Amino acid sequence: MAGAQPAASIELTDNAREAARRTAPHVTIRGLTKRFSDATIYDNFDFDIPRGKLMSVFGPNGCGKSTLINMIAGLFPVDAGEILFDGQPLSQIKFGYVFQNYREAMFPWLRAFDNIAYPLRVMGVPKAERITRVEKIVAGLNVKIDLNLYPYQMSGGQQQLVSIMRALIVEPEILFLDEPFSALDYEMTLFMREQLQRIFVETSTTTVLVSHDLEEAVYLSDRILLLSRHPARAVEFVHYDAPRPRTPGTMSEADFISTKAHCLEIFQREVRKG
Ligand SMILES: Nc1ncnc2c1ncn2[C@@H]1O[C@H](COP(=O)(O)OP(=O)(O)OP(=O)(O)O)[C@@H](O)[C@H]1O
Ligand SMILES: [Mg+2]
Structure with a gap:
């Protein structure tokens, strides 16, 4: 029975630590x-x-x-x-950054898909996983964008959406x-x-x-x-x-x-x- 007490107090300490982390x-x-x-x-x-x-x-x-x-x-x-x-x-x-001027923030030589996946490529994420993660984020936002388009073929709003998805793809902390x-x-x-x-x-x-x-x-x-x-x-x-x-x-x-x-x-x- 005595053994249960330290376990409970460790759990409390962990909870307290987590609560402190949440409010810090x-x-x-x-x-x-x-x-x-x-x-x-x-x-x-x-x-x-x-x-x-x-x-x-x-x-x-x-x-x-x-x-x-x-x-x-x-x-x-x-x-x-x-x-x-x-x-x-x-x-x-890991952080995501969306620039004010999305026109200069897009890579013009990359299709929408590759613009979104770019940070993952830099991080060395394998291609199959890059595809899965891009598909997941596009589905999550419920956006209808042809990911084969180059930036110049997209509207301003579509480019900005791509830019936001590129910031989110790394699952940023901030x-x-x-x-x-x-x-x-x-x-x-x-x-x-x-x-x-x-x-x-x-x-x-x-x-x-x-x-x-x-x-x-x-x-x-x-x-x-x-x-x-x-x-x-x-x-x-x-x-x-x-x-x-x-x-x-x-x-x-x-x-x-x-x-x-x-x-x-x-x-x-x-x-x-x-
Ligand atoms: N690279 C730079 N070189 C020199 N001065 C700069 C540079 N970047 C910003 N500044 C100056 O620093 C000040 C703050 O600029 P900043 O762009 O942070 O302002 P802001 O609050 O974002 O303005 P805005 O509402 O116009 O976007 C301004 O006076 C600006 O001219
Ligand atoms: Mg500014």
């Missing part, structure tokens, strides 16, 4: 400093990105939204500071999206928002979305990071916990309207300071 930030940014020539974009910036949330970054033009996710994703070097993922450097994690819908028409934007929400509901992947559309940012997000003009400060970290799936009707709810109005007020205050 996914990404910790400490003392981040970034300059371009004379302009200081970030000066000793600290921030925690929560795990398993969809977080939007919103702020005035040129405040440093893209620079921030580019630094977190390791695409831009930092001048000082540290960015850790569960205490580990970036090289230890997904970065820089204004992913800005080049799409309204119908395709609405469709893509729903796709993104569906992916998020299914996977709970930590997601960082840069958006210049406040309505979209609030609609899709659990958290909205409002940045000031540079050197960028986190002016406020707004919580929006409306249940999912959210629908167009969500945008008429009092909580949505007041959250959006609050963000807009802060944004306008920051813009006026410029």
Whole structure:
């Protein structure tokens, strides 16, 4: 009988450890400093990105939204500071990145299938498995795209879908999206928002979305990071916990309207300071 006790306490410890892991930030940014020539974009910036949330970054033009996710994703070097993922450097994690300009992000000489599978090829995944994984992701998103088409044969929306599937194919721990819908028409934007929400509901992947559309940012997000003009400060970290799936009707709810109005007020205050 005495032997049962240590087993129970080990289990409790494991549960406690898992609970602590779930509530710990996914990404910790400490003392981040970034300059371009004379302009200081970030000066000793600290921030925690929560795990398993969809977080939007919103702020005035040129405040440093893209620079921030580019630094977190390791695409831009930092001048000082540290960015850790569960205490580990970036090289230890799998992440997906959707660029704002999908036209430049596609490989024009590769068909849609090979664009989506490209990260798997780089990782040395065998061809048979690459095919299975691409088929799975296409079926999961329920998109009707001819995967034999080259980028120039696809619409903007189709290219952006391919770009999003390429980011998801690695089953990323974190997904970065820089204004992913800005080049799409309204119908395709609405469709893509729903796709993104569906992916998020299914996977709970930590997601960082840069958006210049406040309505979209609030609609899709659990958290909205409002940045000031540079050197960028986190002016406020707004919580929006409306249940999912959210629908167009969500945008008429009092909580949505007041959250959006609050963000807009802060944004306008920051813009006026410029
Ligand atoms: N590679 C670069 N070289 C020099 N300056 C840069 C570079 N990238 C960005 N900047 C400058 O850094 C500042 C922040 O740029 P960033 O692209 O991060 O802004 P943003 O918030 O994404 O803006 P937008 O809303 O226009 O997309 C801007 O003043 C920009 O001119
Ligand atoms: Mg930008």
